[in-house]
Amino acid sequence: MKRLAIFASGSGSNAEQITKYFHNKQSGVSVELILTNKSNAFVLERAKKLGVETKVFDRDAFYHSDKIVDLLKSKDIDLVVLAGFLWLVPKNLIAEFPDRIINIHPALLPKYGGKGMYGHHVHEAVVANSEKETGITIHLVDEVYDNGDILRQEKCEVSDADTPDQVAEKIHELEYEHFPKTIEEYLSKI
Numbered sequence: 001m002k003r004l005a006i007f008a009s010g011s012g013s014n015a016e017q018i019t020k021y022f023h024n025k026q027s028g029v030s031v032e033l034i035l036t037n038k039s040n041a042f043v044l045e046r047a048k049k050l051g052v053e054t055k056v057f058d059r060d061a062f063y064h065s066d067k068i069v070d071l072l073k074s075k076d077i078d079l080v081v082l083a084g085f086l087w088l089v090p091k092n093l094i095a096e097f098p099d100r101i102i103n104i105h106p107a108l109l110p111k112y113g114g115k116g117m118y119g120h121h122v123h124e125a126v127v128a129n130s131e132k133e134t135g136i137t138i139h140l141v142d143e144v145y146d147n148g149d150i151l152r153q154e155k156c157e158v159s160d161a162d163t164p165d166q167v168a169e170k171i172h173e174l175e176y177e178h179f180p181k182t183i184e185e186y187l188s189k190i
Contacts, residue, residue, distance in 0.1 A: 002079065003029075003079075004079050005072055006035070008043040009087070013172065015043050018183065035056075035071075036054070077097075078100065079101075080141075082141065088143075102186060103139055106122050106175070107126065122134075123171070127158070133155050133157055135153055136152075136174045138182045151186060158170075
């Protein structure tokens with residue numbers, strides 16, 4: 001059994017999709033834990049409905065202690081998944097899970113990456129710059145925002161008439177389709 005921990009800061013729609021994907025496939029992969037840095041994040045409601053254990057943590061626990069690393073180790077986590085998690089991952093977590101932390105970014109990196117480039121900010125920039133395409137990037141995590149080795153990129157068209165909200169809808173479709181599959185493919189290699 002491969003065991004996942006998912007970090008999310010907001011709604012948690014990707015965390016829900018990933019959890020359902022592996023539950024429905026009965027693939028030998030289990031989402032053991034969903035963690036968030038926001039006590040009011042909707043991902044907590046989603047996790048409750050899915051029957052997944054949750055953990056809310058603060059900046060001090062994440063950056064200035066080994067509490068989160070120790071928790072993940074106690075759950076025998078094989079892969080850490082960042083699904084809309086906005087904080088830079090600290091060195092101690094990267095060191096404990098080398099090449100075993102995956103992130104999804106709502107753009108075709110290296111475009112529109114880095115600190116502050118997340119969610120709607122990305123989609124607004126794509127529209128403002130009249131991009132003809134955008135997409136998602138699923139990548140390994142290192143010590144720099146949106147910098148690790150790319151595992152998969154998927155594209156979609158952007159029309160002149162698209163609003164940031166319409167771009168976001170296209171991106172969500174790509175995320176829901178490709179993120180769980182990419183996780184599954186990567187797990188088969190580790």
